[in-house]
Structures are given as C-alpha cells and as structure tokens.
Amino acid sequence: xxxxxxxxxxxxxxxxxxxxxxxxxxxxxxxxxxxxxxxxxxxxxxxxxxxxxxxxxxxxxxxxxxxxxxxxxxxxxxxxxxxxxxxxxxxxxxxxxxxxxxxxxxxxxxxxxxxxxxxxxxxxxxxxxxxxxxxxxxxxxxxxxxxxxxxxxxxxxxxxxxxxxxxxxxxxxxxxxxxxxxxxxxxxxxxxxxxxxxxxxxxxxxxxxxxxxxxxxxxxxxxxxxxxxxxxxxxxxxxxxxxxxxxxxxxxxxxxxxxxxxxxxxxxxxxxxxxxxxxxxxxxxxxxxxxxxxxxxxxxxxxxxxxxxxxxxxxxxxxxxxxxxxxxxxxxxxxxxxxxxxxxxxxxxxxxxxxxxxxxxxxxxxxxxxxxxxxxxxxxx
Amino acid sequence: xxxxxxxxxxxxxxxxxxxxxxxxxxxxxxxxxxxxxxxxxxxxxxxxxxxxxxxxxxxxxxxxxxxxxxxxxxxxxxxxxxxxxxxxxxxxxxxxxxxxxxxxxxxxxxxxxxxxxxxxxxxxxxxxxxxxxxxxxxxxxxxxxxxxxxxxxx
Numbered sequence: 001x002x003x004x005x006x007x008x009x010x011x012x013x014x015x016x017x018x019x020x021x022x023x024x025x026x027x028x029x030x031x032x033x034x035x036x037x038x039x040x041x042x043x044x045x046x047x048x049x050x051x052x053x054x055x056x057x058x059x060x061x062x063x064x065x066x067x068x069x070x071x072x073x074x075x076x077x078x079x080x081x082x083x084x085x086x087x088x089x090x091x092x093x094x095x096x097x098x099x100x101x102x103x104x105x106x107x108x109x110x111x112x113x114x115x116x117x118x119x120x121x122x123x124x125x126x127x128x129x130x131x132x133x134x135x136x137x138x139x140x141x142x143x144x145x146x147x148x149x150x151x152x153x154x155x156x157x158x159x160x161x162x163x164x165x166x167x168x169x170x171x172x173x174x175x176x177x178x179x180x181x182x183x184x185x186x187x188x189x190x191x192x193x194x195x196x197x198x199x200x201x202x203x204x205x206x207x208x209x210x211x212x213x214x215x216x217x218x219x220x221x222x223x224x225x226x227x228x229x230x231x232x233x234x235x236x237x238x239x240x241x242x243x244x245x246x247x248x249x250x251x252x253x254x255x256x257x258x259x260x261x262x263x264x265x266x267x268x269x270x271x272x273x274x275x276x277x278x279x280x281x282x283x284x285x286x287x288x289x290x291x292x293x294x295x296x297x298x299x300x301x302x303x304x305x306x307x308x309x310x311x312x313x314x315x316x317x318x319x320x321x322x323x324x325x326x327x328x329x330x331x332x333x334x335x336x337x338x339x340x341x342x343x344x345x346x347x348x349x350x351x352x353x354x355x356x357x358x359x360x361x362x363x364x365x366x367x368x369x370x371x372x373x374x375x376x377x378x379x380x381x
Numbered sequence: 382x383x384x385x386x387x388x389x390x391x392x393x394x395x396x397x398x399x400x401x402x403x404x405x406x407x408x409x410x411x412x413x414x415x416x417x418x419x420x421x422x423x424x425x426x427x428x429x430x431x432x433x434x435x436x437x438x439x440x441x442x443x444x445x446x447x448x449x450x451x452x453x454x455x456x457x458x459x460x461x462x463x464x465x466x467x468x469x470x471x472x473x474x475x476x477x478x479x480x481x482x483x484x485x486x487x488x489x490x491x492x493x494x495x496x497x498x499x500x501x502x503x504x505x506x507x508x509x510x511x512x513x514x515x516x517x518x519x520x521x522x523x524x525x526x527x528x529x530x531x532x533x534x535x
Contacts, residue, residue: 113518116517117514124503127502130499131496139448139463211528213528214520214521214524221517221520224516226509229512368506371505372503375506379498380463
C-alpha cells in the first residue's frame, strides 16, 4: 500500500465524520441545548419535558447525523419517524391529554363553576398577541399558532401549530414549554402589580364537597358542550374527558393506571425528543424563532393580566368576592400556575389557602385554550 | 423603442406569467376587465365572463398556494388569503348564473377585519365556557334534587 493510498483512505474516513462540515451554527445550537439541559437538571424546571427537548436539540445538531432526514432508500430516519407518526399525525398531543385527563380532579371546578369564566378571560393574550404577530410580519395562520403559546398548554400549542403552521412547531413548542417552566418567575411580579394589598388578602369561602356522581357526569357534559360548539378540538378535549371519565368512574382502574403512568411517560419521551429534534440549526437560527420567544413572553404576561382583570370585573357583581390572585391561574400550566397563586397568596396572608380555589381557573384555562385553538382552526379550515 | 419591444416579447415568451401579471395588491387580475371603482384598498372590475370562468381563473392562479381559502356563498364566491400578501379577499359575483357578466372585488388586508374576527372569537371562548357553566349549574341542580330522596332513604 502506497503512502498516497493510505492518505486517500484517511481522507475518505475523515469525510465520513462530521468534522469537515462543522459550522458555528451547530455550536450555537449546542449552547441552546445546554441551556435547556441546565434548566431541567440543575434548576429542575419542567425536567420531564425540558430534558428530552434539550437532548433532542443536541443530538440533531451535528453534521451528517442520520436522525431527522431520509435514508438513501427513502425511509425516514429515527427521530423523523417519531416526529412523523407522533406529531405530524397529531397522535402525541391527544394521548398526552388522555393521560392528563386521567390525572385530573375536576372537583374544584365543579364546586365553583364560575371560575370557568376566568379561564376564558385569561385567553386575552392569545388574541392580543395574534395582532402583534401579524404586525411583526407573520402570516395569519402563523400568528394564530404563536398566539396560542400564551394559553400555556403545550399539547394544544403543538396541536394547533401542526394544523396551521407546522414550520413553526419547534419554536412554538419550545417557547410554550419554556415559559410554562418559568411561570413562577414570570407571573408573581404581574400579580403584585395588578392587585392591591386589600385584594390579595381576600379569603374565599371553602369549596363545597363534590359528589362522585357529579364528577362522573362532568366529563360527559363537558365533551358534549365542546363537541357541539367547537368540534375542531374534540380530538384533544375528547381524549381529555375520556381519561377523566376512566378515572372518575372507578371501574377501569388498570386502564386509568396505564393512561396516567406508563402511557403518559412513553409519549412524554417521544414528545420531548421529537420537539427538540425539530430545532435543527438551519431552520432555527433565523429571526422568526427569536421573535416568537419575545412575543410568547408578552403573550404570557397579557394572559396572566387577562385572568386577573376578569376576576376584578366578576367581583363587581359577586357577593362572595374572589381573590384576584387566582386569576393568574387561568393560563393553563397545570398545576404550576395554581401553585404560584397559592405561593403569592401566602406571602401576604400565611393562612390564606388559595391552591384549591386556583385549581378551578387553572382547569378552566385548559378548556379555554382548547376553545381558542378550536376557534382558530375553524377560522382557517 | 425596438429594444424595449424586443425585451417585452422575449420576456413574454420566456416568462408568460410575468408578462401577463397585471395585479392589484398582488392579486392577479383577469385580463380584459373594466374598472368600475377603485380606491387604494379596493378594486371593483366587471368582466364579460361567467362566474365559473372567473373562479377557474383564480383557482388556476392559486393552484400552488397554501394560504388560500375558497368559501361558497349563496350568490357569490369568496376567496380569502391568510398569508402575508397585501390583499385579503376576492369576491366573484353572479354565482349560479350562466350569464357572461361578472364583478370581481379585490380588498386589502385590513385591520378592521382582523380586530373584528379576533373580538368575535374571544367572545366565542367566553360563550363556550359560559354554556358549559350554565350546563354545570343546571345538571348540578338536577343531581341535587335526584340525590336528595336517595340520601333521605339511607
């Protein structure tokens, strides 16, 4: 073997590595991946999602990795398969909702159904951000998908974005989950700014006990109303209420257990890594994702304010006043946003327990965000 | 002059779409129209073609476009654009008639429409949750009534 042949072979080997096609863009994406892994591992912010998302970002941002493209035979590569069947087919968001339904207790919402209106008011940011996004040069469909980020509901954001603007899926999902993780940082200053000391001290009447019969009836009633009024989101809300009916009926314990544990965990892994994998350097490093992050923050703030203002308006007509601090829980982010209401409430009155009261608007927020998504789907399709 | 004419002829041979591309707010215009009214944000033209021919023209023009929605109304067709182009809608009148007379109205993307539709949909979210609230109140009252005698019996 001649020296030339050896060098040729080495060069050939080198060409099969990613070293020669490295670019600064990959390094930037590694930093972003590192940031999300840091948030998940060190700060334990939404680690179940941010860890797989962070790793998904990392793993696709190397030259020549066979992850998100097609093989020479035309088959999809590993993460492209997860993405195609899980997200493009809209399977994962719906299965996540099934698991969430099986984990949810609608008791606080049934005990105080007035709080449903707070969930509607907290969608204000979704619509305000829509206009801002159009002004920023996005198309109307893109604007709707960015607007829904403020609803703080990951699966709904993914579902709507996949419907209307799949090219923004990575950025939208990442913004939604990042801001959901940062609810304890974003919401308290807005809550303090928009409420008076007197309002923060309002103690709410203890919630009435809810019978099992009511809890069983609720998912059937809710899905009927939603199917009639916003049929476009029945894939999401139908699964949500199905999961809840399984739980509350108490007759399919094994199915409920699978839905809320094993199945939920499996789809969470595929969701996280697939969302992360959509963020390839070439697609992600452009002004649009940065704008989406900026608009998403405004969206969250306006949604929080919308919930608080709705409570203030309701208080003008109610005999038993509602503490406006639970208004912020009208953005979904279950149960984090409700915990934030409790945390801020106890900072002002140690014996004011707002958690269960805040769960009402929190769950209403999930339905409100889904209703808003349904409105957008109906608008464009 | 000859040079310009030559250039135009070459362009129309090589790029027939570009040569024909008469447009208002980037919305293509059917050739041979007579303008009946025009402002900066609205153009109204009449044509000696049937409704179906006019609709076919736009369907061909937008065949590859994603953000176009066709809506069938009783007496006209309505084409909406959800992308980033300056025009918002094209209305083609005289639907259902074989008469070769059609009016086409092209409108600019306008904030009145955007704000109107957003307000309507935000109100819609309230309406959905309000209906659910009322349904819960009613079913709760019914359950309380039905449940009471059973509890007394126990």
